[in-house]
Amino acid sequence: MSEPKYVQIIEVIKQRIKEDIYLPGEMLPNQNDLATELGVSRMTVKKSLDILGKDGYVYSKRGAGTVVRKRMAHKLNSLPIGGYDGLSKELGGPVTSQVIKFAIHFPSLEVQQALELDKNDPVYEIRRLRIVNGQPYGLEHTFLPLKIIPDLNSDIFLGSFYQFLHHDRKLEIGGAQRSLSAEKADGYDQKYLKSYPTDPILQVKQIVYLKDGRPFEISINRHPYAQHHTYTYLDVKHN
Amino acid sequence: MSEPKYVQIIEVIKQRIKEDIYLPGEMLPNQNDLATELGVSRMTVKKSLDILGKDGYVYSKRGAGTVVRKRMAHKLNSLPIGGYDGLSKELGGPVTSQVIKFAIHFPSLEVQQALELDKNDPVYEIRRLRIVNGQPYGLEHTFLPLKIIPDLNSDIFLGSFYQFLHHDRKLEIGGAQRSLSAEKADGYDQKYLKSYPTDPILQVKQIVYLKDGRPFEISINRHPYAQHHTYTYLDVKHN
DNA sequence: GAGTGGTCTAGACCACATA
């Protein structure tokens, strides 16, 4: 089957916003009219508008209507795709990778707990440097359980790992828990990110979950101060 | 009227998880049974479970059931309440504040754009130091438009500003856009956060929106390296 | 008062997981 109706409607409305059919700060048609026009029930339209709201495209006011957001949710990497594939588009150039380490071993205690593994469940360990426009963009340190994705080889990590996941392994990402902090540059950072010892490093530690709830990756990603990276996300109240 | 049913159900289920009636890793009753037991329709139960999913309490698998998450979403300040009121509970001690600056003036260009203001719309500017357990916790730099919240005085900022908003002014927060980065310690940081010049600072810049979509605050919050603060949030795919 | 979005229902059908 094709995609559910509410997803199709999300795409239609996004498109109309992009084409300035619905203008920022202006009202959308009301839910009943949209439902009639799109040939679905009002509840389905509402579901679409709710998701568009959570993604920062519109907001709805009871008694008034639904409005296109003025200051759009650009520069967002709130996508639960793990890496920074969302950001890469805005950086102009493509992301290339240099695999520094590709190993297999038993997990440390932290990795065991994060990935809900037994101490005898082996994991892959990958370190790779991400490069954009010839500049070091981030240093990734990733652990993956063989239980979930066996038969990896280092070549996979030269391209987009998340694309490989989706198309080759049919694994779908459900979300992630991210912890951000400011750190001092260590030896790795100085070597690969070309950071000075006094440069602050933005660290993003994430545990990524599949749609079925299994934790499937823990990674620690460090970003250099040089290009003054910011990590932006939307936090919209659920209702 | 009281709260909507789906909110009440969320509270019931949260309570049952807390009381180990529903155990981590175990299945909840199916949606039909829950609906019957709670005296609502299945759609309403589903709405509650969806929100619990987005908040990290449970996850649902089509064809299988709904499971309580094993590694709970603790240590989360993903709440769109603006400040770090969510975190304060876990730090043991209460949060106190020292108001460093309370002023009123016309907005800079950045503030104008963030808050969708005209250059003649005045704003409050507040700088305050947040202290937890006698240690500097964060340095806040906040701008608020008089258009939305007039008649402020500096005493309000000694307590919980967001509580004041909700109870005294009936303003409801709808969400926020946050940008995190790692910065070098400047003069303010060294003076108030007792940071060394080489300490990295975790900076959180946020634009907070009301439920009706109006931007209502921009603030830049800086956190010292000393207690190694991490900023954690959940990023769950919308569906 | 008229129009809007928010909640809720009772039921239907479908996609998927598990056995």
Added chain:
DNA sequence: ATGTGGTCTAGACCACTCC
């Protein structure tokens, strides 16, 4: 084959905004 959650409907009633 059975049971589960996901989608969708047509309609109802309510809360709210704005004129």
